[in-house]
Amino acid sequence: MLLHLPAVLTTAEVNDVVSQLTAMNWVAGKHTAGGQAIQVKQNLQIDPADPAYLPLAQRIAEALLANPLCHSAALPHHLLTPMFNCYQEQGHYGDHIDGAIHRDRITGQQHRTDVSLTLFLSAPEDYEGGELIIEDAYGSHSVKLDAGDAILYPATSLHRVEPVTSGRRLAAFSWIQSLVRSDAERTLLFQLDMTILKLRQQLGDQPEVTQLTQHYHNLLRRWSEA
Numbered sequence: 568m569l570l571h572l573p574a575v576l577t578t579a580e581v582n583d584v585v586s587q588l589t590a591m592n593w594v595a596g597k598h599t600a601g602g603q604a605i606q607v608k609q610n611l612q613i614d615p616a617d618p619a620y621l622p623l624a625q626r627i628a629e630a631l632l633a634n635p636l637c638h639s640a641a642l643p644h645h646l647l648t649p650m651f652n653c654y655q656e657q658g659h660y661g662d663h664i665d666g667a668i669h670r671d672r673i674t675g676q677q678h679r680t681d682v683s684l685t686l687f688l689s690a691p692e693d694y695e696g697g698e699l700i701i702e703d704a705y706g707s708h709s710v711k712l713d714a715g716d717a718i719l720y721p722a723t724s725l726h727r728v729e730p731v732t733s734g735r736r737l738a739a740f741s742w743i744q745s746l747v748r749s750d751a752e753r754t755l756l757f758q759l760d761m762t763i764l765k766l767r768q769q770l771g772d773q774p775e776v777t778q779l780t781q782h783y784h785n786l787l788r789r790w791s792e793a
Contacts, residue, residue, distance in 0.1 A: 568754040569701060569708055569720045570640045575630050575686055576715040584623065585688055585737060588651055592617045596652060596660075607661025610728070611653040615672050624649045624673075627686060627739045631717065640719055640757045641682045642746040644793055648673045649686070649741040654697050659730040662702075665722045669742055680742035681750070683724070685710075686717040687738050694734030701726045719743075721750045746791045756790070759783050 576584065596610040613620055627649040631637050648671055654660075670677050685699055691711045699710040699718065702725040710718050720726070722742055747753045760783060766776045 568640065568750060568757065569703070569710075569718065570636065570757075571712065572634055572636050572717040572719065573713075574715055575634050575637075575717045576627075576688075578715065580630070581688055581714045584626070584739075587619060587623055588613065588653075588688070588737060591619050591623075593653060607659075607663060607727075610658045610660060611655075613651040615650070620651075621648075621673065623651075624739075628741070631684070631686070631741070634717075637684075637717070637719065639760045640753065641684075641743045642753060642756065642787075642791075643743045644746045645671075645678050645744040647671050647678055647680075647742045647744075649739045651688075651737070651739050654728060654731040654736040655694075655734070657730045657732065658728075658736075660728040662725055662727045664725055665742065667722075678742070678744040679748070680722040681745040681748060681753075682719055682743040683722045683726075683740070684717055684719050684743065685738050685740045687712045687714055689735060689737045690714045694736045695732045696729045697731040697736035698729045699726065700729060723750070746793050747787070748792060749790070752786075752790045756783065756787060759786070 592614040593611040594614045596608050596612045597605050628646050632643060632646060647669055665680055665683055667680060668677050669680050701708045701710060701720050712718060745753060763776060763779050763783060770776055
């Protein structure tokens with residue numbers, strides 16, 4: 568499931584984050600790529616050793632975990648500490664699949680990557696190119712969102728970032744280990760949760776709505792690995 572999360576950060580929050588990123592230490596993104604990805608990765612990333620990195624990463628994590636759509640769709644068990652990247656001057660990231668297991672840069676613990684996410688920090692008019700292309704059974708999806716918006720998608724998806732031909736594309740990115748491993752099951756739970764929310768708004772807590780809520784939690788109980 569691909570899901571657009573609008574306004575994870577406000578315009579003022581985005582401007583503050585970008586201002587801090589501009590003053591931080593950037594390093595070649597190849598340092599964090601695996602054997603296959605290193606051949607197709609050309610970007611910059613914030614050096615995790617920069618003392619300003621962790622507070623900013625935690626701020627992004629808190630905003631994502633507080634987002635109701637993110638919580639409903641991803642059912643987070645663990646959000647890996649976010650990182651930040653920059654694409655400019657033909658920077659790109661060719662076709663690749665994210666590693667199945669990632670070590671959290673702060674805690675050192677390993678986590679399964681079920682959901683990938685990108686939080687856009689540059690307005691689409693500030694750069695040319697730089698589209699995030701996500702491949703799935705229904706074809707290719709081109710994603711270029713407003714600053715402060717995020718996209719969630721299965722970490723199993725083949726994806727790439729097209730070359731940035733002018734300007735600068737800043738983003739935060741991370742992965743989520745979900746309480747529910749299967750993307751198909753997470754999608755069903757998300758659809759059911761959204762239906763219950765709409766019915767509750769229209770009808771209140773009628774017995775039928777309560778019964779649907781019971782079905783939701785029983786499915787979550789069956790499929791959850793926690």
